[in-house]
Amino acid sequence: MAKQRLWPIALGLLASVSFGAEPLSAQAVPRLAASSQHALPPGEDAWSKGARGTIRGITVGPIESSLHPKRGYGSEPFERTLLEAKRLGSSWVSLTPFARVNDLKSTGISLSFEAPFAETRRAIVRSVRQAHALGLRVLIVPHLWVESGEWRGELDPGTDAAWEQWAHNYRAFF
Secondary structure (H helix, E strand, O other), X not given: OHHHHHHHHHHHHHHHOOOOOOOOOOOHHHHHHHHOOOOOOOOOOHHHHOOOOOOOEEEEOOOXXXXXXXXXXXXXXXXXXXXXXXXXXXXXXXXXXXXXXXXXXXXXXXXXXXXXXXXXHHHHHHHHHHHHHOOOEEEEOOEEEEOOOOOHHHOOOOOXXXXXXXXXXXHHHO
């Protein structure tokens, strides 16, 4: 029973994080799927000209390490990546902030991965603003790193109380 609560919490939190972008309506999804079935126009720039309202985007992976100063989300190199994505016809960008858990039974979530959480959070906010300034929409994909190497899809703190604690800590990740 407790494990069943994980997905509604995760999906609800994802749906609530819009940073000013309008969420896709249930009616828009079939239209997007139908429009993506059309053939691209001819030419080498077909991908950028053929969007017709579909979702075209890239995932920009994080570089949050102190070993790479002035790089990563919110930086000048990140903005150049956004400009290139826009030039190629992207309408979306996804960002993947990381947090970590020790193992599958843990209720605690460490919000600092390779950089302090506050620094990472500021960088994500800057990144969203940079993307929006270029007319790009943003999907934030929070990622849990499991230190034990096990698959995060099998997280199971065990009891209802442990799941409640885990959910509380996961919300803090957002």
